[in-house]
Amino acid sequence: MKYPEILSIEQVLSQLDTFDAIIDARSPGEFALDHLPGAINAPVLDDEQRIRVGTMYKQVGSFEAKKVGAALVARNIAAYVEDLWIDKPREWRPLIYCWRGGNRSGSMAHILAKIGWPVVQLEGGYKAFRQEVNAALEQPPQLQFKVVCGTTGSGKSRLLEVLAAHGAQVLDLEQLAAHRGSVLGHLPSQPQPSQKAFETMIWNVLRRFDPARPVYVEAESKKVGNLRVPAALMDAMRASDCIAMTLSRANRVRLLMEDYDHFLASPETLNGQLEHLTQLHGREKIVHWQAMSQAGQMPELVDELLAQHYDPAYLRSIDRNFIRYAQALPLQLDDISDEAFAAAARQLIAM
Numbered sequence: 001m002k003y004p005e006i007l008s009i010e011q012v013l014s015q016l017d018t019f020d021a022i023i024d025a026r027s028p029g030e031f032a033l034d035h036l037p038g039a040i041n042a043p044v045l046d047d048e049q050r051i052r053v054g055t056m057y058k059q060v061g062s063f064e065a066k067k068v069g070a071a072l073v074a075r076n077i078a079a080y081v082e083d084l085w086i087d088k089p090r091e092w093r094p095l096i097y098c099w100r101g102g103n104r105s106g107s108m109a110h111i112l113a114k115i116g117w118p119v120v121q122l123e124g125g126y127k128a129f130r131q132e133v134n135a136a137l138e139q140p141p142q143l144q145f146k147v148v149c150g151t152t153g154s155g156k157s158r159l160l161e162v163l164a165a166h167g168a169q170v171l172d173l174e175q176l177a178a179h180r181g182s183v184l185g186h187l188p189s190q191p192q193p194s195q196k197a198f199e200t201m202i203w204n205v206l207r208r209f210d211p212a213r214p215v216y217v218e219a220e221s222k223k224v225g226n227l228r229v230p231a232a233l234m235d236a237m238r239a240s241d242c243i244a245m246t247l248s249r250a251n252r253v254r255l256l257m258e259d260y261d262h263f264l265a266s267p268e269t270l271n272g273q274l275e276h277l278t279q280l281h282g283r284e285k286i287v288h289w290q291a292m293s294q295a296g297q298m299p300e301l302v303d304e305l306l307a308q309h310y311d312p313a314y315l316r317s318i319d320r321n322f323i324r325y326a327q328a329l330p331l332q333l334d335d336i337s338d339e340a341f342a343a344a345a346r347q348l349i350a351m
Contacts, residue, residue, distance in 0.1 A: 004096070004109035004119040009128040012095060012120070019120065021094040025104045026126065034196035036097065036129055037204040042080045044073045044104045073107050080108075081115070093118045101125035130196065133203045137230040143211055145171075145237050146348070149219040149318060149325060150245030152310035153252030153302075155333060155341065156218045157259075159245065162338075162345040163216050169209050171217040176201045179225030180259070198227045206233075216243075216348070219322060238321055242328035243348065247336070253302045255336045260302075267293040277309065 016022075022039040024031050027050045031041040045053060049072050057065035085092070094117065098104035101124045109121040122128065148156045157174055164170040174180055177198055178190045193201070209215055217237055222229055247255070271290040278286050285308075292301040318325050331348070333340050 001118070003113035003117070004106075004121045006101075006121045006123050008123050009132050012122050013132065016095075018093075019095040020088075020092050023094050023096045023108070024126070025096055025098040025108050030099065030126075033194045034130070034200050035126070036095075037200065042076075042084065042108070044076050044098075044108055045069065046076075073104070077108050077111050081111075085112075088117065090116055091118065093120065095120045095122060097122035097125045097129070099125050100127050133200055136203055136207070137199055138232055140206055140230070140233050140236060141209065141211060143206070143209055143236070144214045145240035146214045146216050147219050147237055147240050147242045147322060148216060148245060149242050149322060149328060150247070151252070151314045152306060153256040153259075154245045154247040155255055155336060156245060158255075158336075158341050159344060160216055160218060162341045163348065166342070166345045166349060168345070168349055169213050169215045171202070171205055171209075171215055173202070173220050173224055173229060174218065176205070177224040177227045179227070192225050192227060195227055199230060202230065202233065219318065221317070221321075239323060242322055242325045244325070244328035244330050246330070246332045248334075249303065249306060251333075251336050252306060253299055256302050256306075257299060258336075267296075281309065 016037070022036050024035045024039040024041050025044045026035075026041070027043050027045060027047045028041055029047045031039075031043070035041070049069075053065050053069040053072070056068060094112065096105045096109045096112070096119060098106075101122050105121055105125060109119045113119045124131075148159060150156050157172070157180070160170050160172050160175075164172070176193075178192045192198075219242070220229055220234075220237070222231075222234055267290075270293050274286055274289055274293070289301060289304065292298075292304070329351075331344055333344055
């Protein structure tokens with residue numbers, strides 16, 4: 001076999017989980033937007049160097065730009081060999097890619113292959129991978145979705161987490177999106193990924209599911225925070241069997257006080273988010289809720305938000321969007337303890 005071995009995206013995906021490393025040779029900025037699952041970033045040109053070489057290419061000429069670029073690329077690859085890969089054995093088999101599978105990944109693949117490693121280079125690079133993800137999400141696999149429905153605070157996300165811990169197949173869109181799916185769903189310590197990265201994570205989860213087993217997913221709107229759920233996936237979810245979770249409002253308040261403690265401990269942050277509800281509820285109502293927040297009346301505020309905002313919105317949308325909700329399997333929890341959620345998960349899995 002002659003190395004580097006250049007493989008198509010179809011060939012790479014059939015063995016994606018077998019590579020000893022997946023190396024993204026693009027710039028950190030490109031990598032941050034999206035990358036192959038499990039990839040590490042080893043840019044042959046960083047963001048500043050890429051701009052420098054590209055500017056020189058346009059303003060001075062390709063020959064001069066290539067000389068400068070080659071020197072930078074050689075130094076960067078040498079540093080990776082010394083710092084990251086010097087201890088790798090002869091049989092270490094990395095996959096390397098860049099934007100189109102050309103000069104950047106080709107330079108790295110050539111040097112590593114000359115050392116003696118059985119290097120694989122992705123033909124078409126990230127662009128080919130992105131096309132594959134788009135196509136797969138336009139026609140997602142036929143899966144047995146079980147859509148967990150329930151008013152805000154009923155514990156849907158907790159149930160998904162416990163189901164996954166018990167070995168069930170779970171697609172947790174809010175976890176992938178780093179957002180809890182409501183006006184207060186932003187996680188201050190964790191920014192949302194890009195749209196492309198969100199779609200790559202969904203693709204990576206879906207491809208691992210066994211079609212013969214159910215997949216549990218939470219009832220979502222078309223957007224989770226700023227991110228769009230792929231349309232074909234949303235259509236499949238909305239046509240699937242439903243599970244109707246119920247929990248008393250007192251317990252829902254308790255659960256939300258735990259899950260949203262980052263907001264409830266910061267009235268200023270919470271009040272800023274409440275501003276987004278002004279168009280729906282009017283200035284007088286928002287000022288009232290903000291005053292409750294400032295006064296530390298958090299349980300009472302959460303209760304009012306449930307009764308006057310979240311529950312009416314949920315009831316307006318659930319029957320309209322999930323066509324099998326009327327035949328939903330009821331699942332009632334009497335508590336928010338770990339054991340209560342574990343019992344609920346076991347009950348669903350047993351069915």
